[in-house]
Amino acid sequence: MHIGIIGGGPSAMFVLKRLIELGRSDFRVDIFEKKNKLGAGMPYSDEGARAEHITNVSGNEIPDLFTTVEDWVGMNHSVANSYDITVKNFNEYKVLPRLLFGEYLSQQFSFILAKAERMGLKVIVHYQTHIKDIRDLAAINKVELISRDNRVFSFNKVVVCSGHYWSKHYEDIVPGYFDSPYPPHKLTHLVNQSVAIRGASLTAIDALRTLSLNNGSFSLDEHGKKIYRLNKDCPKFKIILHSRNGLLPAVRFHLEDSHLAKDSVLDPKEVEHVRAQHHGFLPLDYVYQRNFLEGLKHNRPDFYELIKDLSLEDFVELMMIRREDTPAFELLKAEYAEAERSIALKRSVYWKEMLAILSFAMNYPAKYFSAEDMLRLQKTLMPLIAIVIAFAPQDSVEEMIALYDAGLLDLITVGDKSQIESVKDGGIYYHYIDETGQKVSSYYETFIDCIGQPHLNYDEIPFPSLIADQTVSAAKIKFSDPQIAKTYVNGGNKNVYCDTTGDYYLKVPGITIDDYFRVINNSGEINEKIFMMAVPFIGGFNPDYSGLDFGEAASARIVEKLI
């Protein structure tokens, strides 16, 4: 058996770790990494971070690897010291500089490789080898990988761990237009004007930190509160965040279960049993009950009593009303204070913790929701989940508050129908309808798209033969009631369609995969050889992807069928 892994970031590391845990050496593995370093992937290397960027998880929340971050800091003083982290001041409850975390991951990867060697498992790493295509050779039961320099490698099975993918549309064509804030060194220039940012969550915070550090400086006032001072050379610098609902991300708090009850994912047998009772669908309400309400009932009975009779929609509305009724930065300050208390008392804000668990647990069975439930999820639950599980780190929130208090950070609500119009000679017009119903068109010389990693469509996969040979298919979810589907069609929803057998489907982003991340073609045939673990391409069936914890969980499933 010869296995090829595309990408050498955290996901590839989890897959290799799982393979090693099998204790076998009767197979071979080749890893292809386009850069010259393993482990750090995109977010924890200079592709995705500078010194000012931090993780949103702390040392104790990281899935088990070879050494804990704390022990690693002890063994790597000089690297850690360069980020002002020492054995003495290391706090496993605090988030980490992303570049430092990348160094940690990189070394963990090398420990895994060393272990493979000791076990006699042959692993070859092809550095600086960018795979440009994947060909499924069904007739000879092989998969070919083709590199940019046109070398061809043949395997029995392939796992795609190519990770983040930020396509460029206007960047480098329209001056002042950035399709994403990555790599962040492109934002290190002085900006003497208002900068428009689309998005108000973690990606926006990344942009905001780089921009603010390069146009001014943070310090502490006499009460120990962070304040911001602009550079003299850029008096007009200001950041304007634009968000659909005018909400800012919730602040990180103390987690009661640092690994967020990752064992709470519904057992496949339970999923099968429930689906059998519901014409093949898994009801969203069932998952909400099992992975949210039950946890609250056991751990916070008072809160449970308050919400137990509410529908999912009513619960979300209740939680959103508080957010919507309080000005965003006032709420941010209040949540910051609440999070400080939570951390000091080591007491979780439990409903938020449960929501993170629900979001993680929903990933695997979401493909069995009906289209009606998937639409409910997208419309109702996901907006709340997205805000709550962002877990904005304290440090970043302090900077946001300092910028806001200095009058240099604003948030505008742009609703669902806003448009960005790029201007050939530079900049953009932001068109939206404001909260009073007025049409607004604002010009900005600099625009940064910070909506986060988009869920990409199946035809955006950067391996053309997978699409040309129809090895993969566009993900879709069936409606349980054709009459409901028809109302969407009649209402002009372009994502709802009727197939040749008369069944109605909802198109969702990405490709079709099974429970083991194997790709599925248009005829519904599972491809036993190709596994897709790159999250941008499975966003439809995997609506919440949760970072490293996803990598740990998905790799376990993949390895079950890989060998």
Ligand SMILES: Cc1cc2nc3c(=O)[nH]c(=O)nc-3n(C[C@H](O)[C@H](O)[C@H](O)COP(=O)(O)OP(=O)(O)OC[C@H]3O[C@@H](n4cnc5c(N)ncnc54)[C@H](O)[C@@H]3O)c2cc1C
């Ligand atoms: C800015 C940012 C911050 C984040 N912060 C956190 C966090 O704090 N905590 C958390 O849990 N999660 C975080 N995440 C989520 C993140 O997805 C995961 O933590 C993790 O990076 C996923 O690893 P990956 O290997 O799937 O993808 P990536 O990290 O993107 O790594 C993919 C690797 O594959 C290589 N590659 C890609 N294409 C090819 C190709 N065609 N040929 C060869 N090599 C290729 C790349 O060079 C890269 O090394 C963050 C994500 C972003 C974008």
